[in-house]
Amino acid sequence: MKTIAFKLFTVFVFSVIFINPIMSQVNDLNVPDLCNGVIDQYSRNYLNTSMVARGNTGIAITDRINVAIYNPAAFRSNESHFAFQFIVKDVADEFNTYNTQARPRKEYHSPFAVSFFGIGFNSYNDFHTGISYALTRSIEYNSFLRSLYGTGIVDTYPTFKEHQFTITFAKKFGDLSFGANGNVVLQTFYDYRNEGKIDMIDLSEIKFIPQLGVLYEGGIVNVGASYKPKVKAKFREKYISFETINPTTINSGITFNAQKGLKFSFDVDYVLYSETSDYFDDQISYKFGIQKKFNAFEFKVGFMHIPSVYEGKYTINNYIDTENDAFHPNFYDEILDEGLFIDTTQNVLTFGTSINVLKNSILHLAYLTDISGNTDISQFSTSLEINFSALRKKR
Numbered sequence: 001m002k003t004i005a006f007k008l009f010t011v012f013v014f015s016v017i018f019i020n021p022i023m024s025q026v027n028d029l030n031v032p033d034l035c036n037g038v039i040d041q042y043s044r045n046y047l048n049t050s051m052v053a054r055g056n057t058g059i060a061i062t063d064r065i066n067v068a069i070y071n072p073a074a075f076r077s078n079e080s081h082f083a084f085q086f087i088v089k090d091v092a093d094e095f096n097t098y099n100t101q102a103r104p105r106k107e108y109h110s111p112f113a114v115s116f117f118g119i120g121f122n123s124y125n126d127f128h129t130g131i132s133y134a135l136t137r138s139i140e141y142n143s144f145l146r147s148l149y150g151t152g153i154v155d156t157y158p159t160f161k162e163h164q165f166t167i168t169f170a171k172k173f174g175d176l177s178f179g180a181n182g183n184v185v186l187q188t189f190y191d192y193r194n195e196g197k198i199d200m201i202d203l204s205e206i207k208f209i210p211q212l213g214v215l216y217e218g219g220i221v222n223v224g225a226s227y228k229p230k231v232k233a234k235f236r237e238k239y240i241s242f243e244t245i246n247p248t249t250i251n252s253g254i255t256f257n258a259q260k261g262l263k264f265s266f267d268v269d270y271v272l273y274s275e276t277s278d279y280f281d282d283q284i285s286y287k288f289g290i291q292k293k294f295n296a297f298e299f300k301v302g303f304m305h306i307p308s309v310y311e312g313k314y315t316i317n318n319y320i321d322t323e324n325d326a327f328h329p330n331f332y333d334e335i336l337d338e339g340l341f342i343d344t345t346q347n348v349l350t351f352g353t354s355i356n357v358l359k360n361s362i363l364h365l366a367y368l369t370d371i372s373g374n375t376d377i378s379q380f381s382t383s384l385e386i387n388f389s390a391l392r393k394k395r
Contacts, residue, residue: 028315029277032235032242033193034139034160037273037280037309041344041375042092042108043139043160047116049085049364049383053352054289055302056368057265060215060224060253062177064385065118065130068168070251071226072179073213075170077120077128079360085116085383092376094141096339109140112161116383126172136185137162141193156200159190175218181211187233187244194240196320201240205233209246219257226251230275239319248272261293265302273309280309289350296356300366304348308374311343347372361386 029036034043048066051058059071066083068075089110096105118132141158163186170179185207192201209231215224228249235242253267267287273280289302316339352366362385369378 029279029310031277031280032189032244033317034141034158034189035137035162035187035244037247037271037276037283038095038341038344039139039160040137041095041306041308041346042377043110043137043162045087045089045110045115045135045138046366046368046379046381047085047134047136049352049366049381050300050354050362051289052350052368052379052381053300053302053354053364053366054265054291055267055287055304055348055350057253057267057287057289057302058255059213059226059251059267060222060255061263061265062215062217065120065132065168066116066383066385068118068120068130068132068170068179068181069116069134069136069164069166069183071213071215071224071253072168072170072181072211073177073215073226074224075120075128075130075168075179077123077130080120080122080388081360081385082119082388083116083383083385084114084118085381086113087115087379087381088113090376090378095342095344095375097342107142109142110138111140112138115381118166128168128170128172130168132166132168134164134166135161136164156191156193158193159188161188162186163188170213175216177215177217179213179215181213183209183211183228185209185231185246189235192237192240193317194319195316196318197239199238201237203235203237203240205235205244207231207233207246222255222257224253224255230272245276247275261291261298263291265289265291277310281307283307283309298354300350300352300354302350304346304350304368306346306348308344311341313338313340343374345372345374346370346377348377357384358386359389 046052046056059074062074062076064081092108094106094108112135115135118130120130138161165184167182170177188204190202192203194201209228211228213226230248231246233244250270253265255263255265257263269285271283274282285306287304291298291300316336348368349371350368355363357363364383366381
């Protein structure tokens with residue numbers, strides 16, 4: 001069984017490596033503002049602090065409710081517990097370089113600290129269930145401070161958030177485990193970017209995204225994988241109309257369990273961003289992590305290579321319509337026809353620790369930063385897993 005699992009994982013990795021992506025071209029990308037493969041390089045939140053510390057690897061490592069959103073088959077809940085996470089994401093310069101002296105470069109923010117909360121219920125006959133909430137993507141674009149002749153200032157901060165509500169099921173059959181997530185995803189846009197107008201547009205839609213997972217535990221070697229299909233949602237408000245597409249996502253990972261609490265993990269994430277735009281490349285991310293246990297502490301370090309899906313010129317939607325009451329022709333800043341996305345390839349260094357603070361209750365700390373020089377991405381996260389039994393004993 002070990003040999004079969006390893007061969008399957010090897011075939012998957014090599015098939016991914018030798019895919020020939022379509023080269024990016026200058027064109028109308030036809031993707032929604034703030035919700036696309038380029039902006040995901042900032043808006044993506046890393047939600048399992050324990051995994052983040054070791055390069056966001058570990059879908060082949062069993063864990064409690066905080067692993068369920070990555071691989072439901074790796075979820076274990078031998079005792080009722082809950083977990084929550086906070087993140088602090090640094091401000092970053094926008095990924096556009098079309099700016100002029102009249103329009104200085106703007107910034108991306110993500111001022112949303114609560115990123116995850118989940119509950120795992122007592123298992124029964126190796127059947128595990130849990131529920132969770134996750135803020136999977138979030139971004140606020142410090143975008144437009146518009147001075148209008150004779151009418152004052154219009155100040156807008158376009159914002160996109162993706163909330164995910166999940167119910168998880170996992171069942172263990174000897175060395176094999178299977179899991180499924182039912183993900184209800186709420187996508188919200190506030191002050192949607194509408195060049196040529198001064199009215200405020202807010203939009204929201206709900207979609208359902210199923211997720212399947214599998215895990216093989218072989219003692220020395222674990223192999224895991226997870227799959228989510230492509231799902232669309234249509235947005236329409238006044239003159240704004242677009243689709244958001246959550247592309248097909250395949251995650252695979254292998255973990256080697258060495259002696260004395262030492263683990264090595266290697267994961268591959270494959271996101272088919274070509275499903276969202278004809279000019280986007282599919283994204284193949286490679287991640288590596290190490291962890292070592294010392295009594296009540298675990299020390300972790302990792303690395304992620306996350307390639308850019310598009311770099312080059314793109315068309316900026318312009319909603320000017322002189323017959324619409326919301327139109328105002330005298331913007332202080334020129335309305336540009338096109339933008340230019342930089343190379344957003346990231347080489348991310350991660351490190352952190354996990355500490356047993358109560359019986360089977362764990363505090364996780366992690367930090368990540370992009371060392372490529374292409375983006376200013378960095379994130380600090382902390383999470384706490386607590387058994388309900390520990391709380392009862394304290395009272």
